[in-house]
Amino acid sequence: MRTDKVGGASDPFEVVVIGGGLAGLAAAWRLRKQRVLLLESGDRLGGRLYSQREDGDDYWLNFGAHLFPAPGGVVDSMAKDVGLETLPITGSMMGIAYKERILASGPIESYPLRLPLPVREKIAFARAGVRLKRAVARYHQVLSRRPGESEAELRQRSLAYLDDRTFSEFLGDLSPETASIFACAAHRATAEPASLSAGSGIGLFALVWGGAGSLIARNLVGGSSVLPEALGRQLGDRVRLGAEVRRIAPRAEGIQQIEYTMDGQAEVAEARHVIVAVPAPIAAPLVAPISRVAAESLSAITYGPFLSMAMRTNEVAAQPWDDVYALATPGRSFDMFTNHAQILRTSAERAPGGSLMVYAGGDGAARLMARPDEEIKQTFLEDLHRLYPGTRGIVAAAKVHRWKLGNVYARPGRHRLQPALEGPLGESRNVHLAGDYFAELGSMETAAKTGDSAAQRVARALASGG
Numbered sequence: 001m002r003t004d005k006v007g008g009a010s011d012p013f014e015v016v017v018i019g020g021g022l023a024g025l026a027a028a029w030r031l032r033k034q035r036v037l038l039l040e041s042g043d044r045l046g047g048r049l050y051s052q053r054e055d056g057d058d059y060w061l062n063f064g065a066h067l068f069p070a071p072g073g074v075v076d077s078m079a080k081d082v083g084l085e086t087l088p089i090t091g092s093m094m095g096i097a098y099k100e101r102i103l104a105s106g107p108i109e110s111y112p113l114r115l116p117l118p119v120r121e122k123i124a125f126a127r128a129g130v131r132l133k134r135a136v137a138r139y140h141q142v143l144s145r146r147p148g149e150s151e152a153e154l155r156q157r158s159l160a161y162l163d164d165r166t167f168s169e170f171l172g173d174l175s176p177e178t179a180s181i182f183a184c185a186a187h188r189a190t191a192e193p194a195s196l197s198a199g200s201g202i203g204l205f206a207l208v209w210g211g212a213g214s215l216i217a218r219n220l221v222g223g224s225s226v227l228p229e230a231l232g233r234q235l236g237d238r239v240r241l242g243a244e245v246r247r248i249a250p251r252a253e254g255i256q257q258i259e260y261t262m263d264g265q266a267e268v269a270e271a272r273h274v275i276v277a278v279p280a281p282i283a284a285p286l287v288a289p290i291s292r293v294a295a296e297s298l299s300a301i302t303y304g305p306f307l308s309m310a311m312r313t314n315e316v317a318a319q320p321w322d323d324v325y326a327l328a329t330p331g332r333s334f335d336m337f338t339n340h341a342q343i344l345r346t347s348a349e350r351a352p353g354g355s356l357m358v359y360a361g362g363d364g365a366a367r368l369m370a371r372p373d374e375e376i377k378q379t380f381l382e383d384l385h386r387l388y389p390g391t392r393g394i395v396a397a398a399k400v401h402r403w404k405l406g407n408v409y410a411r412p413g414r415h416r417l418q419p420a421l422e423g424p425l426g427e428s429r430n431v432h433l434a435g436d437y438f439a440e441l442g443s444m445e446t447a448a449k450t451g452d453s454a455a456q457r458v459a460r461a462l463a464s465g466g
């Protein structure tokens with residue numbers, strides 16, 4: 001076993017970051033002028049940001065997160081630091097396809113009237129919609145930041161909002177048809193309405209209806225992976241890929257020992273601070289020797305799966321989905337249809353080809369992801385052709401990706417887990433958590449923000465000799 005300090009020097013690393021998703025990257029990026037090492041178990045950076053682009057192709061395949069937050073946040077600032085710029089999405093983001101009808105324009109309040117539902121269903125759907133709209137308005141009111149309130153305090157209030165019941169209980173009795181429409185929305189959080197907390201379900205709609213300033217309103221030309229790749233290039237040898245951390249343990253006062261494997265070899269690094277930026281179920285056993293209570297909270301955090309299929313298409317003419325960015329698709333094998341070429345449809349002349357993705361979340365995704373790739377492809381493609389018959393014959397390539405830990409979601413009672421996760425952990429207060437699970441719904445910005453906050457804490461401690 002090799003013990004790695006700083007390039008052979010006798011001092012330990014100032015900080016080791018575990019996990020190269022956005023949370024870990026934000027931490028490493030903030031601390032790039034320190035002696036920092038980022039350990040990532042996979043063969044690429046980005047975690048749940050994952051896109052692929054063939055050399056010379058204008059289009060990219062997208063498998064994971066793709067909606068970037070509005071300017072002004074941590075993700076935006078990192079992107080700008082490496083010379084990238086996200087662009088506002090101009091296509092429809094709130095479309096819905098139900099049975100044979102596709103609604104991709106007009107006020108959402110009009111959807112219940114325009115969907116092919118029996119009159120009684122339209123009324124029930126409209127009623128639930130009004131309750132939800134009111135709850136979203138209240139959510140924005142209640143959760144606007146109070147003077148002097150810290151991020152952690154705001155998070156705690158946000159997690160506690162309507163955390164005593166499920167989203168199903170909040171929605172009340174719905175017929176199976178209307179319930180399937182709301183279930184499709186909950187699947188965007190990888191949950192079923194009966195397991196999602198009411199506050200979380202309302203927060204999801206607040207996000208989706210959030211408009212241009214929302215956490216999910218922009219795109220990165222070239223694909224989401226362009227950002228982690230650019231950060232990785234600049235971080236250079238501060239990053240180790242294929243480095244799977246197995247254990248963290250206090251070695252001496254103020255020093256943590258990080259055991260990992262790389263290229264089949266056992267390795268050890270030592271560090272004054274450790275930022276653990278891996279999903280909660282993976283973080284739990286890692287921090288157990290340092291904080292039992294944090295490990296227990298991490299183990300109780302819930303994730304659901306996503307199953308995505310990215311497709312390169314080879315159409316030569318304009319298509320009915322050209323102006324659509326995202327469409328909810330209740331009642332199908334997938335819950336969402338997204339058009340990743342939409343951001344490129346800026347000129348009057350429409351370039352041939354395109355890139356689409358469909359994905360499922362929640363119980364349906366869990367069932368289907370157990371099947372072989374070919375069966376998943378066939379199931380998704382048949383449904384896609386029913387949705388847009390024009391897709392028949394133009395799908396040149398389709399690739400499936402399984403996200404077992406697709407996204408984090410809050411169950412009722414979630415806010416009680418939070419205090420154990422905030423702030424430095426352990427006797428030496430030098431182990432820190434970061435990740436999207438700090439919020440009731442995972443997002444790029446939460447991940448990056450928590451990584452950045454942990455890094456700022458570390459920078460302050462190092463500056464004062466800690």
Ligand SMILES: Cc1cc2nc3c(=O)[nH]c(=O)nc-3n(C[C@H](O)[C@H](O)[C@H](O)COP(=O)(O)OP(=O)(O)OC[C@H]3O[C@@H](n4cnc5c(N)ncnc54)[C@H](O)[C@@H]3O)c2cc1C
Pocket residue numbers: 018019020021022023024039040041042045046047048049063064065066067068069215216243244245246277278279282306308359403405406407434435436437442443444445447
């Ligand atoms: C299909 C899909 C669509 C999504 N859409 C959006 C969207 O449009 N907008 C949005 O804001 N969010 C979206 N999300 C959520 C968003 O991707 C996540 O919230 C965010 O990227 C999480 O970042 P993270 O750094 O916390 O975790 P991750 O991205 O999961 O990063 C954790 C990293 O740790 C590594 N790791 C794990 N174990 C170890 C170990 N033992 N040692 C070393 N490394 C380890 C992993 O390989 C991974 O790279 C989506 C997610 C999915 C899956």
